[in-house]
Amino acid sequence: MTKSISYRFALCICVLFSVANLSVADTLTVTWTGAIGELETTIMADTSADGTQAHAVYKLESNKTYLQRSTIVLESSCDIVGAAYGTGETPATIQPIPGDDGASQFAGWPAGNIKTYGEDQSYAFKNLLFNGVFADGSTTLFGVLATYGKGNTITVDHVTSVHNQVITYFCFGQEENWTLTNNTAVQYSCYPAGMYFGGFWWGGGGGWTGTVESLLIQNNTIEGAHGQAFVIYDNGLVNRTEGEVINVDHNTFVNIIDWPKFYRHGNNTRWTNNLFVNMAANGQTRNAANTNIALNNDHVGGHGKTATLYQGACTDSTLLADGNCWDRTNRNISYQNNAWMDTPELLDMFAMEPWCWDLPADSNGVVVTLCDTMIANQSKWAGDSTMSMFANGVYMSNNLHMSDRGWNLDPVYITAQTTRTRDWLDNGVHDTHTDHFWMHQADGDKITVEWPLPMDFSYLATSAAATHCTHGGPVGSTHHMDHPAGLTLNTNPDGIVASTFALKQNYPNPFNPSTEISFNLDEIADINLSIFNMLGQKVRTLTNGTKPAGVHTLEWDGRDEMGQRVSTGIYLYTLSNGSKTITKKMALMK
The missing domain is CATH 2.60.40.4070 (Immunoglobulin-like)
Known part of the structure; x- marks a missing residue:
């Protein structure tokens, strides 16, 4: 997708909207009747003669749950938005339900609520609640959105997702432009007998995911993901101009099994004003199920919350040809004005008595004993492996360890997670907890989302983190703490600095x-x-x-x-x- 044009009218308009498409009404309300599948049926049937969506906006009713039987497939620009709702009301909710035979009708991998296609299209999803648990409680849905095509613009704003299984937002498209703002993704359900695979957003290349030209991640809250919060492959951005980065700003990350990002990649990312609570919560250094590996890449002391490991040389012929190869000597990854902490519940797990096991005797009859140390040294901002990357363009400054605590989320959420984690770590199998439902449910009802969410992601206003961000206010999502400096997203009175023109x-x-x-x-x-x-x-x-x-x-x-x-x-x-x-x-x- 062309990013800039030197002369005002050198732009070749290759795609024109048809006269018929321009004359239709702007918004269609998807009236709720309670009929199963009415959401996807209404939207996918609402097309013009040329096959494009007949309306620009599809509005869902608040205080209603739309039971979705199959994936919404979109080929042309449109928005799906929820109607406004007030105190005591619930946002427009979308929940999967199996077919009459009891089996999921969400075909293909990954199975999610929505898939987008096309070229140079614009899609937006706003003011919605996605409940990932099937209405009969049988299973959970993989994620919310998977994107395909080329040059599309994806906006997700004020969307809450609860109980999704693996990856909430998955980019498979090429040269996409993503904006993720004001979203909440909590209580991931994972998959039976699994750990370490999942997260909030995956993409950026890697040979099997899509690529992005821009990605803004701001003011989101992510809790309970079972892998990394983000997997941002390769160089982060394609067709990148000098100084352009992925901004990860004012987000709250809580109870994440692994790290904020995949430790091998994530180049050209700037992490500012974020709050990290109980990151790398698996605590594991070695895995008895596969005794030839160490989850911390032989750094048995752990490599901390900001894991950034060695990156090999870029040898991919396609990336070399189009100028999108990474420079492993100039990673351009920075962490500034963030705050982090581990709660006592996680520290207790890190300090527990280690599991040990004997390897089979070698040819000389020598038996080697390995231990999963679970050592408290996991609780640190950066390990030796990450600090060794400082010479290759990894920067850190003014990041705060919240030793004063003051965290308000009920510890039952991390305790529920570590219970499942310990069940796995002794032998790499979930022996006791064998279903999808990792998460603690405050009201005991795993099928219906309790609204408003009964999760308090705030911390004490007297904490050092409450004045630690770049504009002097609190770190983390602005939805959980008062910001006396008046921080407003997408403006810049208070220090959110743009990286390029x-x-x-x-x-x-x-x-x-x-x-x-x-x-x-x-x-x-x-x-x-x-x-x-x-x-x-x-x-x-x-x-x-x-x-x-x-x-x-x-x-x-x-x-x-x-x-x-x-x-x-x-x-x-x-x-x-x-x-x-x-x-x-x-x-x-x-």
Whole structure:
């Protein structure tokens, strides 16, 4: 996908919206009747003559649970959003249910609620609750979303997912642009007899997942994932411009079996203002089920919460040819102004009496004894293996160990997890706990999500972490702590610093009547952001003047300079700082 264009109208418009598609109503409410499968049937049947979605937005009713029997497959741009809900109400909820024969009808791997396809399409999912447990309690769904195609834009905002089995959001598409903001993913269920495979978002390459041109991860809460929170392969971003990184900012990570990211990759990532509680919660150094491996790659002292291990040379011919190879001597991974802690329950597990076992005698009759030490030395920010990467572009500064505690989440959640973990660690098999349901359920009902979630992810306002982020406020998701500095996502009054000069895809797109346009400035600059029609005529100037470094968001209400509403059609919006110009297209639908 083209990221920038030197001249305003050098953009070749290869994909035009049909006249019929531009004239349809903007939003379709998916009326709840209680019928099984009505959600996917309504959306997938609502297409125009050319096969594209007939509506731009599909709105689900609050206080209702839509029972979904099969995957929603999307081939063209649209949004699926939940209606607003108030105190004492519940968000629009989506829950799987098996077929009449009792078997899951979610075909293909990975089995999830939604799959997106197409090229240069825009998909958004907002204000929804996904319950991963099948309505009959028989099993759980793998994840929420898997993406395919090329050049698509994916936005997930204010979405809660509960009880998913493995990976919530899975990128298989190429050159995608992802935004993950204000989401909550908790109480992963895992799969019977399994550990270590799963997480919140996977992608970035690796030969089998997709690739991303941009990825913003901000203000999310992730609890109970059974692998890494993120698996970001290879170089992180493809078609990357100088200075461009994946920003992982103001997130709360809790009770994660492994690490924030996959320890081999994750290049070009910036981790700022995050809270890490009970990371690397498996505590394991060796595995009796496979005595030839050590889970900490022979670093039996553990490699800490920010595991970043040696990365081999990039030899992939495709990556070499298109310039997307990684530089293992310049990883460009930084951790700044984060805070971390382990609760007493996890520290107790780390300090427990180790399991030991004898290996089969070798040819000389020598028997070697190995022990899974579970040593408390696991509880550290960075191990020797990670610190050895400092010479290769791994940076850390001003990260806080929360020795003052003050964590408010009920310890029953980590205790439920460590009970399952100990059941596994003695012999690599779940002998006692053999079903999907790892998580503690406060009300005892694993089928229905208790709302609001009975999980308190806040900490004491007197904690050092409450003033530790880059703008002087609390680290972690802003949804759990008061931010006296007034932090606002997608703006920059308080220190969320952009990494490059960039123009984002507008949201929503297509839109009616208004849309938001965000742009990044890596330094203070005189900029102009204007709207043009397809004839090259200026329609509206949104801003023209000096802006500070940071992330800025402006709204266009679909009106011209005279205050008149413009007609349906495709428009260009252009950002210029005097030396660089970026142009993107958007569609107004009425």
